[in-house]
Amino acid sequence: MNDSKPITIQEVCERWSISRPTVMQAISKRKLIGIKITGKWFFEPAAVVRWRGEPDLTQTQAQPPLQAAAAPVAAESSPASQWLSLAEDFIASLKDQLDVKDKQIAEHQETLREQLRLLTYAGPAMEKQNDEVEQLKLELRKKDQQLEKLEKVTVEKVALLMKQQQHAEEERAARPKVKTAADQLED
Numbered sequence: 813m814n815d816s817k818p819i820t821i822q823e824v825c826e827r828w829s830i831s832r833p834t835v836m837q838a839i840s841k842r843k844l845i846g847i848k849i850t851g852k853w854f855f856e857p858a859a860v861v862r863w864r865g866e867p868d869l870t871q872t873q874a875q876p877p878l879q880a881a882a883a884p885v886a887a888e889s890s891p892a893s894q895w896l897s898l899a900e901d902f903i904a905s906l907k908d909q910l911d912v913k914d915k916q917i918a919e920h921q922e923t924l925r926e927q928l929r930l931l932t933y934a935g936p937a938m939e940k941q942n943d944e945v946e947q948l949k950l951e952l953r954k955k956d957q958q959l960e961k962l963e964k965v966t967v968e969k970v971a972l973l974m975k976q977q978q979h980a981e982e983e984r985a986a987r988p989k990v991k992t993a994a995d996q997l998e999d
Contacts, residue, residue, distance in 0.1 A: 818854035827867040847897045
């Protein structure tokens, strides 16, 4: 392809049988470099060939001549104006990237604010739960103390009952035995 006249996005789409979004994506990813003049993109055919290869001429029809939009290209085709246009495009691309990053930062800040709000409101609730836990621990300690007292009282009562039983057995053993008729027969 020896055509050196700049071509538009529409012509790129027609000659290479690709969609406009594909071309726009290549421009945004800096895979295809062109010049934007009065809001319209123009590309050197060699740049498109480097990006997509030679067009399949069997699928394309006769190419229409460049329209009136090519006239500004001829007027501004000096290397300095092309570099200036490329620099402006690059700056516009960087501004778009900055806008995206600013949006991401704003979203992250909002997420952090939401987390801070949750922590702010969760803090008192957590303190209330901690207070309730401490109160339950205190009640458990009281119950443990009551159980220890009950255990001591139970041990003392059992010891007292054992002493009383032992004392009753000692009294029974110390009493004189009444001799019955059966005991007298045995003797």
